[in-house]
Amino acid sequence: MNLTALSNLALTPVEAMTMTEEIEVTDASHAIAPSWLDTQITAACDRIAPVWPLDRFVAVNPFHGLRQAPFQEAAAIMRRAAGARLYMPRAYYREQIEAGRITPDDLRQAAALCGSQLEPDDIARATASEAHPAGGVPLLTAVLDEMDADRWSSFVVDRISHHCAAYFDMGQATWKQPWQGMSLYASWRRFAALDFSTTMMGQGGMRARVKALPENPRDCIRSALTRLGIPNAAVLDYLHAALMDVGGWAAWTRLLRWQAELVGESDATIEELLAIRLAWDLLVYEHKARPELTRRWRAVCAGLAQAPVVPEPAGQADAGPSTDQGIDHLLLTAQELAYQRRLIGQLTAARGDDQESPVRPVMQAAFCIDVRSEVMRRSLETACPQAQTLGFAGFFGAPIEVVPLGAAQAKPHAPVLLSPGYRVCSEIQGADGARSDRALNTQRRRMGISKSWKAFKMGASSCFSFVEAAGIWLYAPKLIGDSLGWSRPVPAPNDLRLDAEAASRVAPSLDVPAHDHCCAAPETTLGIPEEDRLSLAEGILRGMSLTEGFARLVLLVGHGSTSVNNPYAAGLDCGACGGQTGEASARVVAALLNEPRVREGLAERGIAIPADTWFLPGLHDTTTDDVRLFDTAILPSDYAEELAEIRSWLKEAGALTRMQRATFLRLDGLSGRGLETRIRRRSRDWSQIRPEWGLAGNAAFIAAPRARTQGIDLGGRSFLHDYDWQTDADFKTLELIMTAPLVVATWINLQYYGSMVDNRRFGSGNKVLHNVVGGAIGVLEGNAGDLRVGLPLQSLHDGQRWMHEPLRLSAFLQAPEAAIEDIIARHELIRQLLDNGWLHLFRLGESGAEIERRLPGQGWISVLPEGL
Structure with missing residues (x-):
């Protein structure tokens, strides 16, 4: 809703007579039933989509909480509550029409699908003007911003973000917040009561008022809504707007609820965040109370009491914001029809014969369904026409979480929609207990030294002397190497500095580990029990539609990405593996399918795997388009010649894939070795803000x-x-x-x-300005503001044109x-x-x-x- 329009609403004589400067007038304006409010709070929190931390960053539908509403209605809700866009600007669609990517036929068919009577020319003319700007429910601080020079909205978001970053810290902070054992809301009340930043805003008395806030978060929410006079008709949207004002931290706390719900539990942290945001509105209102603010706020509340506008079908209204969204929805539909028309043309022109060739393929390679794998599959089929490629989710059907060798924490390697059922631990294959113990102890010592070194570098008493006395000498060679692209690829996490032979044998094991560093959580099973292996293997093969016609060598190729100085590196890895690479999943499933007992059981269930078939795991680097094969040391010697051939085909496929990606990367003038060198250098360039799209x-x-x-x-x-x-x-x-x-x-x-x-609300802005928060929680754009969610602009735009089509x-x-x-x-x-x-x-x-x-x-x- 437009703030200016709300503030210009005329007050009735009765309102003018009853208005005073006292907050108590607002206090008694209406009552809110607790049970009804609980429903509204839950509904507002459910509108927020979760966001995962950087070390397992996965793609999230930012509109997941609105999926129960039609797309166009969800667009109206986001526009009304948060001033957010769900459509591109009209100028973008005008460019598509002028370039011929959207044709008059596309516009005509879009109008028919959307129930509009508009003709293509009318729709095209509508792109000459932009839709009315989105409004959004104005929070109290936003109203005050229009009246004062002080930017209270930014101040409040900064203070909440500062507290949340310290409270949720995942290891970045050397000095811990003293209230870690408390709930978010309780710790904030302690923090805010000691925070002198409000004094710098001229409101020193706020600290004392914080102590008088209700101890229960829901009581605080109810008190704030009542004292602010938010009409019942607008409570849900106001709560939603308050959460969207700190949308990044709302998404983070929504993740905590999501994870709890996966195991049948609940989490109220997002409600506590909501209470904190509303408490700030109440505190600011009480301490800035004066007749003009009260008058202005009453006008806003009067406007909020009006019923929300329901979006109309496209083209059926003559004016107003609903028509704007109708036109925008029609333009989006036309662009989608244009793409669908081209794709359907390709699919109908292709042969439809899906019968398997009676000839045994010389090799089979199962890749992730990822769109980047589509290019590699096509290239491999060109390099080796006798090969067969398959597409399957990159976790290869194994719902696991993995503890790397020497680590203490497990990371899920399964889609975030699933809860991992098995915990597997990495070990040195074939190593005796003494050697494994030495490796683990070495890692623990290195972790302790690293922690002490970090504390020294970041300590308040040592950081400046460190930078001046030692920093430049220790880090100058690395800075120069990184700047010139001479750096080596980033070592894998928990790298134990093993010799090459031992490092090649580090792999996740199907069995229960012999070391106490790897313990199963209550909801998971340690290792994959033998009684589960047969059914798991059968489900995997049937899921791949691979139940016959096995080649001698079957590759299971996960994927990952190589980049440096990139907080969003995990977002370029495998989404099906929970933001991890697909290496562990491929190795676990290959070991499972190579087990003799599993194969015997599969044969009894109608899946006969030939005795000479061997499953081999691999990893496709989607930045360099190299494919690395694992566990080749345990491959029988009579596969040596075939393995060499496969390596040559993969190398050729990688070269073909890089040539196809060259245009996308704007490296058109390069080919062959020059192109390969340039792409590898880009993957190690610490200043590269677009390692891959x-x-x-x-x-x-x-x-x-x-x-x-x-x-x-x-x-x-x-x-x-x-x-x-x-x-x-x-x-x-x-x-x-x-x-x-x-x-x-x-x-x-x-x-x-x-x-x-809408990158401001659903993206993360400019990657150049990102600063990591809390170790791996997320990023700030700059050194303040809300936690950012979604993708940076550099993942969507190359500086001259959009690389994505929405x-x-x-x-x-x-x-x-x-x-x-x-x-x-x-x-x-x-x-x-x-x-x-x-x-x-x-x-x-x-x-x-x-x-x-x-x-x-x-x-x-x-x-x-x-x-x-």
């Missing part, structure tokens, strides 16, 4: 036999999951695909979408209609995403010309090759 451009998800997409240049924009419904008797694999990989792909897609359409994901499934609809009916999350327009769904028939689109409420509509 990762998943920029992602737009489609395809689950079908590889034959359906083989030979098509999908431009690195499609998540590719191999799936053959004819081998999926009970459609359990289809159900798994739709409820896990498809949802993860949707989250990735919407994170890129949100970060682009489209909702288009999913294509080759499966029977009845099976798809049955799964949708049984899974609320999938139903919400589809019926509310967060995701487009198409069904591929058995022949190339059969493609249908699912329209909510209308069923499946045939899509012709020449248009939609």
Whole structure:
């Protein structure tokens, strides 16, 4: 809602007569029932999407909390409550129309889908003017900002962020906050009562008033709403706006609730954060109370009491903000139709024969469904036409968490939608207990020395002398090397400085470790028990649609990324592995499928793996496009010649992939060795703010036999999951695909979408200005402000043009209609995403010309090759 419009509302004579300077007048304006308010608090907190820490940063749908609302209605909610955008500026769509990427036919079909009577020319003319600027529910501090020179909104956010950074610190701070054992709200009351920063704002008396705030967070929320006079009709939006004002920390505390809910528990930290934000509004109001502020605030509350505007269908109104959103939604739909038209043209032109070749492939390689793997798969099939590639989620179906050798903490290697069921620990394969103990002790000593050295560097009494006396001499060579790109690749976490032979044998083990450094959490099992291995292996192979026709060597290729000085490095690793690389998952599953007992059991269940088939793990570096193979030392010697051939094919595929990415990286003039050298140097360049554009451009998800997409240049924009419904008797694999990989792909897609359409609220701004907070919690843009979420602008823009196209994901499934609809009916999350327009769904028939689109409420509509 527009603040200026609210503040200009005329007061009635009765309001003017009853208004006084006393806060108590507002106090008695209305009563809020506790049970009703509890519902509103829960609803406001549920609107917030979680954000994961930097060391396991994963793509998150920033609109996850609004998935139960239609896309257009969610856009209205975000616009009304937080002034946020869910659509690109009109100028962007005008450029697409003028460039011919959106055609008049696309506009005409978009109008038909959106129920609009507008003609293409009318829609195109609408792009000449921008939509009315978004307003947002004005918080008390925002109203005061318009009246005073002091920036209270920024001050409040800074103070909350300062406290949260100290409270949630994950190891960065040398001096710990003294109230760690308390709840967030209780610790803030202690902190704020001693904080003299309000004195510098001319309000020294606030510190004493903090002590009088209710001890219970919900009581504080109720007191603030009552004393501020927020009308009941606006309570939910006001609470939502308050959380969005500290949206980064709200997302962090929402993660704590998310993680608790995964194990059947609850967490109220986000409610405590909400109480803190509202307490600040109340404190500021009471200490800045004067007639003009009271009058202005009453006018705002009168405007908030009006019923929220419900968005109208596109093109059916003549004026007003709902028409703005209708036009914007129509333009978004037209751009999506333009992409879908091109992709459908490729799919219908491709051969639809999905029958397996009777000839045994010379090799098989299962890659992650990641869009970057699509390019590598195509390159490998070019380098070796007799090879078969497959697409499967990068955790390869193993819900594990991994404790690296020498570490104390486990990290999940599974989609964040799942709770890991097994904890596996890394060990030196074949090493005796004494050698392993020496490695562990070495690591612990190194960690202790590192901790002491950090304390010395960061200590209040030693940091300045360290910089002046030793800093330049110790760090000058590294700074020069980093600046010139001479640095070596970043060592892996928990690197034990082992010799090369021993380091090559460090791998996660299926068995329970012999060392006490690796303990299972209550909700996980240590190691993978033998009684679980057969069923787990069967599920993995059926999920990959790989139950026959095995090659002698089957590669399981996870993926990761190489970059330095990059807080968002984990965001370029595998989203299916919880923001980790896919190395551990690939090695665990390969070991599982190579076990003789597991194979015997699989044969009894109808999956006969030839005795000469060997599963080999690998890792695709999506920055350099190298593929590294692991555990080759235990490969039988008679595979040596084939292994050498495979290495040469992978090397050739990497070169082809780098050539395809050269244009994207603006390295068009380079090729061969020069291109490879330049890309490797970029991956080690500490000043490189765009090490790779990762998943920029992602737009489609395809689950079908590889034959359906083989030979098509999908431009690195499609998540590719191999799936053959004819081998999926009970459609359990289809159900798994739709409820896990498809949802993860949707989250990735919407994170890129949100970060682009409104980077201020759903992105993280300028990467150059980022400072890491709390060790790995997240980043600030600069040295103050809210915790940032989403992607930096450099992940979306190359300085001259957008590298991403903000489209909702288009999913294509080759499966029977009845099976798809049955799964949708049984899974609320999938139903919400589809019926509310967060995701487009198409069904591929058995022949190339059969493609249908699912329209909510209308069923499946045939899509012709020449248009939609």
